Amino acid sequence: MARLDPMSRxxxxxxxxxxxxxxxxxxxxEFSASVRSHGLARQTAxxxxxxxxxxxxxxxxxxxxxxxxxxxxxxxxxxxxxxxxHGDVLAQARWPxxxxxxxxxxxxxxxxAGRLGAWEWTAGRKVVGWDxxxxxxxxxxxxxxxxxxxxxxxxxxxPVLMAEQFGAESAWSLVAVNPTTGRDATGAGESxxxxxxxxxxxxADAYAFARWGRRTQGSVGAAWSWVASDALExxxxxxxxxxxxxxxxxxxxxxxxxxASPWRALTAGAAQQLLLGGTWTSERQVSVLLEAWHDxxxxxxxxxxxxxxxxxxxxxxxxxxxxxxxxxxNLAWQTQAFSASPSLHRQNLFARLAWTTGPWESALDMLxxxxxxxxLLTASLAWKGDRLRLxxxxxxxxxxxxxxxxxxxxxxxxxxxxxxxxx
Amino acid sequence: MSHAxxxxxxxxxxxxxxxxxxxxxxxDADALLRNADRYRTGADNLQVDTLVQxxxxxxxxxxxxxxxxFAQSDRRTLVLMQSTAEQGQKVLMLGDDFWLLMPSSQxxxxxxxxxxxxxxxxxxxxxxxxxxxxxxATLVGLEPCADATVPTGAAPSTQATLPTSCxxxxxxxxxxxxxxQRIELWLGQQRHEPVRAQLYVQSDxxxxxxxxxVDPSLSSVSAMVLIDQLGKQKQTRIRYLARKxxxxxxxxLNPMFLARSPVLE
Numbered sequence: 001m002a003r004l005d006p007m008s009r010x011x012x013x014x015x016x017x018x019x020x021x022x023x024x025x026x027x028x029x030e031f032s033a034s035v036r037s038h039g040l041a042r043q044t045a046x047x048x049x050x051x052x053x054x055x056x057x058x059x060x061x062x063x064x065x066x067x068x069x070x071x072x073x074x075x076x077x078x079x080x081x082x083x084x085x086h087g088d089v090l091a092q093a094r095w096p097x098x099x100x101x102x103x104x105x106x107x108x109x110x111x112x113a114g115r116l117g118a119w120e121w122t123a124g125r126k127v128v129g130w131d132x133x134x135x136x137x138x139x140x141x142x143x144x145x146x147x148x149x150x151x152x153x154x155x156x157x158x159p160v161l162m163a164e165q166f167g168a169e170s171a172w173s174l175v176a177v178n179p180t181t182g183r184d185a186t187g188a189g190e191s192x193x194x195x196x197x198x199x200x201x202x203x204a205d206a207y208a209f210a211r212w213g214r215r216t217q218g219s220v221g222a223a224w225s226w227v228a229s230d231a232l233e234x235x236x237x238x239x240x241x242x243x244x245x246x247x248x249x250x251x252x253x254x255x256x257x258x259x260a261s262p263w264r265a266l267t268a269g270a271a272q273q274l275l276l277g278g279t280w281t282s283e284r285q286v287s288v289l290l291e292a293w294h295d296x297x298x299x300x301x302x303x304x305x306x307x308x309x310x311x312x313x314x315x316x317x318x319x320x321x322x323x324x325x326x327x328x329x330n331l332a333w334q335t336q337a338f339s340a341s342p343s344l345h346r347q348n349l350f351a352r353l354a355w356t357t358g359p360w361e362s363a364l365d366m367l368x369x370x371x372x373x374x375x376l377l378t379a380s381l382a383w384k385g386d387r388l389r390l391x392x393x394x395x396x397x398x399x400x401x402x403x404x405x406x407x408x409x410x411x412x413x414x415x416x417x418x419x420x421x422x423x
Numbered sequence: 424m425s426h427a428x429x430x431x432x433x434x435x436x437x438x439x440x441x442x443x444x445x446x447x448x449x450x451d452a453d454a455l456l457r458n459a460d461r462y463r464t465g466a467d468n469l470q471v472d473t474l475v476q477x478x479x480x481x482x483x484x485x486x487x488x489x490x491x492x493f494a495q496s497d498r499r500t501l502v503l504m505q506s507t508a509e510q511g512q513k514v515l516m517l518g519d520d521f522w523l524l525m526p527s528s529q530x531x532x533x534x535x536x537x538x539x540x541x542x543x544x545x546x547x548x549x550x551x552x553x554x555x556x557x558x559x560a561t562l563v564g565l566e567p568c569a570d571a572t573v574p575t576g577a578a579p580s581t582q583a584t585l586p587t588s589c590x591x592x593x594x595x596x597x598x599x600x601x602x603x604q605r606i607e608l609w610l611g612q613q614r615h616e617p618v619r620a621q622l623y624v625q626s627d628x629x630x631x632x633x634x635x636x637v638d639p640s641l642s643s644v645s646a647m648v649l650i651d652q653l654g655k656q657k658q659t660r661i662r663y664l665a666r667k668x669x670x671x672x673x674x675x676l677n678p679m680f681l682a683r684s685p686v687l688e
Contacts, residue, residue: 032507077686113683120683122683127529143529152527169677200678227533227534229535230536230600231535233533283630283653284653287538357654385486387508421510
């Protein structure tokens, strides 16, 4: 029995109508479909708080299992009643290792778009991607897409009401995102108003951004992308936030055992985010991407030090005979720190080397944290045929044993994926 | 002795070519280039439906791709990928500036001229409909049209209708965003139709050889065959299926508008 994402229930009905409308033998519109399947193997960590928790009390917390998945994605667009109608639906089945399989149908996009005077409008669920970076996008104010995922997955759009105006070399976008969600929603689910201004300046694109979140209030940003030469592109993105969502450890002391998770979601004060980067591409289709970013919403060195001290203190409690269940639960709750921000550390360096030759695409990348020497290394290889794309890759944490990435619950991952584009 | 004899025909041929070339070399190189451009354009604002066929090294058809190219005045071009495998992808070229739009990301991505070169037939090959304005032309001379370096079997229809003698033009890029820095171009002496070309990238490496097929009415180029010179001599045939005059709305040439995934037909 397929489960439908509750947020998508109304949009699903609209999408089904749209999909039916654009399926052959409809004469107008576009329709496409693809089938994808992937296998993802995860090796859990032997160190870190979750591993320590399981050592003390097996099965205390959920572990991300290896999995297999199959997906069917169908999308269609058509013109009807003077409007553009678009639907994009994903049906998927997942088989986690050691657990029962599940099926789910999600509406990725379902919207209507039209023109009112000089303004283009869009209403419905839509992917709205902003900003100029690769590894980190501080000004991706609407979609807030998770970056650097190992297995590429289709994005699910956000509910939006959007108005846009376009000149020859400029554009305005005004968006109300998640207009119906409540005050408690956080992150990309927060109800907010966002605006983007774009201006082409010869070989550069300049952007200005503003956002007003229902709880996080105001933020402003700017971004810039410049083709400096035949082979070199440079980009930058800057954002100032009046407030931001995060998680904070409210435990009384490093060694205090809590009876419920001491981690509290809270709205913290001002922060800045800055990205600088560039891509160089050779005639031989070799490209090098370098990016450095500061994410002021990520935990500071001091916060990670206190986090490590609490891990050590909890481990000590376990060693001296404190109740294993209580210690294990407190250790497992420590993993909440990994979700505090899109970045684990405030300072980040990212390098990616990619090479395309014929149908083959290979890439190596590394995310490096100067604060503790931690590294996330990824290698991937893809073959692209006419309709079939096959890819596989590996990701592993590296660096000193005390580095935050070495404490992540999953230390090594491998995947294979096949994507078949249908008529 | 035999060596001297073989030199005689070449010497005589050289005299004949020189005699014919005398008045011809007075031709204005830029005017020749504009004449050649007319075989691929025909109007300032065009919609061109294109079929690209890429062949494997053994000559078998590897893949086919369909494109719609909106070539507008002032070097503004929008390329829509129409094949199922690339559905929704777009490349916008405004003068020396380029954007790539992928349907999965919904945001325009600035790309460099070097990134525009990617692929068997680069976006530049598909989108470029004229040389004049982008290149300064120099007339090298009058030469035989045939090229011994072209592999046997390449573009047979071109070889069958090959003119005997050609103007050889050397084109040097005058703008930074063009796909090729230098082009050696041969035009038919009588009609000035493009016959073949050698395409050189920024480092002055020969990247591709191009052979042009002219339709039976001799009024337009119906196809261009590209032979890769950097890799395995793979061939790609770009067929111009239909051309019609069309001016697109100005917002279609704004990368932010294209990110909305509008229906552009």
